Amino acid sequence: MTKASVRKNRHFNPTNCAVTYCMNIIGGKWKPVIIHLIRNNTNRYSLMQKAMPEASKQTLTNQLRELEADGVIERMVFAETPPRVEYKMTDLGKTLLPIIDAMRTWGKDYVNR
């Protein structure tokens, strides 16, 4: 796995393409995967690590932080020992799901092309 990392497009302004806004949100190498996992209740850090072992912990953390900063996911910390943290989609994040689904459907057809 090497691509699927999109250099953020910081040139654009609102008169430019709105698509770029969207790309800047979901354009991380693992972000679509993370969104997909959280949606399917693979919503804890360690579970995500197992599900995508090629991504380093640092990278996983970074992508989670960015998604959180963009308001796509929410981080819920439980004061327990050992600590427990769960992630969930925000209402804004859920509006991205149709796009992710469309991409998945397209990707499957593309593979079978």
Place this chain on the structure above:
Amino acid sequence: MTKASVRKNRHFNPTNCAVTYCMNIIGGKWKPVIIHLIRNNTNRYSLMQKAMPEASKQTLTNQLRELEADGVIERMVFAETPPRVEYKMTDLGKTLLPIIDAMRTWGKDYVNR
């Protein structure tokens, strides 16, 4: 403009996320913009340059070549002087348009959020 460039995800295999296939196609910094331009008949090299002056000629060329290699767009050369080259969406490329549209719609709402 700085982000919207997604490092291609080359780890994935068909058992992994199909979304990544899609991201690897449209995940270039300027690819969604290019697709949008071509669809709206801004289909010549010089016209695209004027429409997105922040992208260098080299970058524009590279992104066009990648889109062509992935079968998303088609390059048509006319044997004239000065040379004329036009780009058009392939049938496969057209199947991406609903995704681009969904992203644009989402992006507009996101900006006004």
Place this chain on the structure above:
DNA sequence: CAGGATCCCTGACGATACTG
């Protein structure tokens, strides 16, 4: 007009070690 060739830079991402 529509590139090709070359060189370079930066930031996304990875690897490893350590921690409350």
Place this chain on the structure above:
DNA sequence: CAGTATCGTCAGGGATCCTG
């Protein structure tokens, strides 16, 4: 368990010059 800190790598993209 769920990170943080640090450092390194690499490829996507930019800048400039040249060409059929």
